[in-house]
Amino acid sequence: MNNVLLETVAASTRAGTALTVYYDGACPVCSREIAMYRRQPGAEQCVWVDASSCPESALGSGLSRDSALARFHVRRADGVLVDGMRGFTVLWRSLPRFAWAGRIASIGPLPFLLDAAYRVFLRARPL
DSSP states (O other): OHHHHHHHHHHHHTTOOOEEEOOOSHHHHHHHHHHHHSTTTTTTGEEEEETTTSSSGGGEEEEETTHHHHHEEOOOOOOEEEEHHHHHHHHHHGGGGGGHHHTTSSSSSHHHHHHHHHHHHHHHOOO
């Protein structure tokens, strides 16, 4: 299964068509949220990587397991790694039912304010 994951991530990076989502599958809150996103239209275009159990190589360049577990990350189709609430806005914009939230969360000071709230959640989340 890990080889399939690595091949999927590598193929999506080469093709430049998929958003790769890195999440902490060991976090109950995170897992529930990701499961909800994975059921949405458009989610099949994303590669979903559980950073708590994947091989380190599945995280790609520039992302360590510690970083991936400490904070939400996505890798855009162009290879750029985006984290925190900015990562969520990239994910939301890729899912038709959440695209409106991604647009709103990108306006003015909202990315900064939402990221501050996300940092508070990270300190309080159950692990």
